[in-house]
Amino acid sequence: MEKAKIVVVGAGPAGLAVGVEAKAKNISPVIIFEKAEAFCDTIQRLYRPGKRVDAVYRKMVIEPEGICRFETETKEDFLERMAKYIQEYELDIRYRSEVNAIEKGNGTYKVRVGSEFVAETPIVVIAIGIFGKPRKPDYPIPKEIKDRVFFEAPCECPQGGKVLVVGGGDTAAETACFLCEGCDEVYLSYRRPKFFRINPVNHENLEKKAQEGRVNLMLNTDIDHLEPDPEGVKVVFKDGKTMLFDRVYYCLGGSTPAGFLRSIGVEFQDGKPVIDEFYETNLPGVFLAGDIALEKGSIMAAFNTAHRVVERIVEKYGDLVR
Ligand SMILES: Cc1cc2nc3c(=O)[nH]c(=O)nc-3n(C[C@H](O)[C@H](O)[C@H](O)COP(=O)(O)OP(=O)(O)OC[C@H]3O[C@@H](n4cnc5c(N)ncnc54)[C@H](O)[C@@H]3O)c2cc1C
Known part of the structure; x- marks a missing residue:
């Protein structure tokens, strides 16, 4: 240094x-x-x-x-x-x-x-x-779900719900670990097969949370677009799979x-x-x-x-x- x-x-x-x-x-x-x-x-x-x-x-x-x-x-x-x-x-x-x-x-x-x-x-x-x-994804976010989709890490942990964090950097790792404190289910979607740019401390914390089953790591997953759903946000992946979440947090860099x-x-x-x-x-x-x-x-x-x-x-x- x-x-x-x-x-x-x-x-x-x-x-x-x-x-x-x-x-x-x-x-x-x-x-x-x-x-x-x-x-x-x-x-x-x-x-x-x-x-x-x-x-x-x-x-x-x-x-x-x-x-x-x-x-x-x-x-x-x-x-x-x-x-x-x-x-x-x-x-x-x-x-x-x-x-x-x-x-x-x-x-x-x-x-x-x-x-x-x-x-x-x-x-x-x-x-x-x-x-x-903050950086945003290329696809548009439908207006019906704008209040469920965030482009910055939350300051306070929301209580309950199934949430998705998108990204593979330090902010994504920190956000996923942080959301475990209050949310029922936390998923992390990253489009690469492994993390390569997060610092060792965040990596270790994330792995620990994943082993405890508190963060569900979804590596090699690429989101195609989001759709509104009566139950929340429907995430449509490029391979055609879909999942439902209460809230989605994009951590793609920039702030x-x-x-x-x-x-x-x-x-x-x-x-x-x-x-x-x-x-x-x-x-x-x-x-x-x-x-x-x-x-x-x-x-x-x-x-x-x-x-x-x-x-x-x-x-x-x-x-x-x-
Ligand atoms: C269209 C427009 C016209 C304007 N016209 C005038 C005018 O005629 N006269 C006038 O007095 N004012 C004008 N202003 C306002 C003026 O531009 C701002 O007041 C001025 O630029 C403020 O300077 P700053 O250094 O505080 O911020 P900025 O000029 O915004 O500079 C911030 C710098 O920090 C960098 N940065 C940001 N985050 C990070 C990070 N995490 N790490 C490293 N670097 C980072 C940015 O890349 C940027 O270079 C105008 C503004 C706009 C948008």
Whole structure:
């Protein structure tokens, strides 16, 4: 595991600005993990070519407080500006690296990408924006069963019923084990003949539950589509077999930002993450920056959260990052 002074999750405007501000304060090493192949993925993907990037967005006039700033310009010019920041401040960005877990250790946090813990750090800044979404299957979900089909792991275990978990990664394994606590029957459908990307702990837990008969493993099963049924959800497999379930949980990767924060232990109140005036969560040393920390987001506001977060890190955790 690499050791870092700060780990930043997400290389959007907020995450990059955290990198810039930290570098300016001589904090090193700072590692930025980005799940996409390029920085500012939200902007690259969701802004049309030539779009005007407004410095005053949604009527919010925000004065820049830190190093990163911009005037209204095109998408391409804005991305060019961010590329220059990356170059000038020599930001260390690891692309194609989706952080899927952050675990508290002995005074530090361990950051997981894929099935491996890749970095250890006292400070984590989460700047993942609000546009993440869980992966969904290719076939449509009939509207009659939409309230029985989920694309994220449940926060609380539902009581009773026969449930199906779909997927072969860590989230699928963890969800299946978790659902055993309250559901009558738990099935796990995975289209490959064996699990190959779940971590050893989850694998062991899953095997144990399978041996106890609490999780029914259905390897080599591929779902063709779902149908509504008066009794619940009818799952039609590619080999023509059908099964009935009360609820179906797809765990196919990707997560909503709220799901991610909850999974690492960030507390929520009224549907919002609890943060203090410096954007620090209930987990000491874990900060939010950018859209995910704000009521109403914009690029300039994201830059400013980054500035304030780094100022606070230096003030409160100076001995850990210097
Ligand atoms: C169509 C559209 C037009 C807009 N126009 C304007 C405008 O004109 N002016 C303006 O100020 N604002 C505009 N906004 C809003 C602006 O884009 C956001 O406020 C800004 O992008 C927020 O920055 P951020 O860094 O918080 O999040 P994001 O830009 O969403 O960046 C988050 C980054 O984190 C990465 N990530 C997510 N999860 C993980 C993970 N688990 N591990 C690693 N990486 C992860 C993502 O791939 C992404 O690169 C617009 C938004 C949209 C959708």
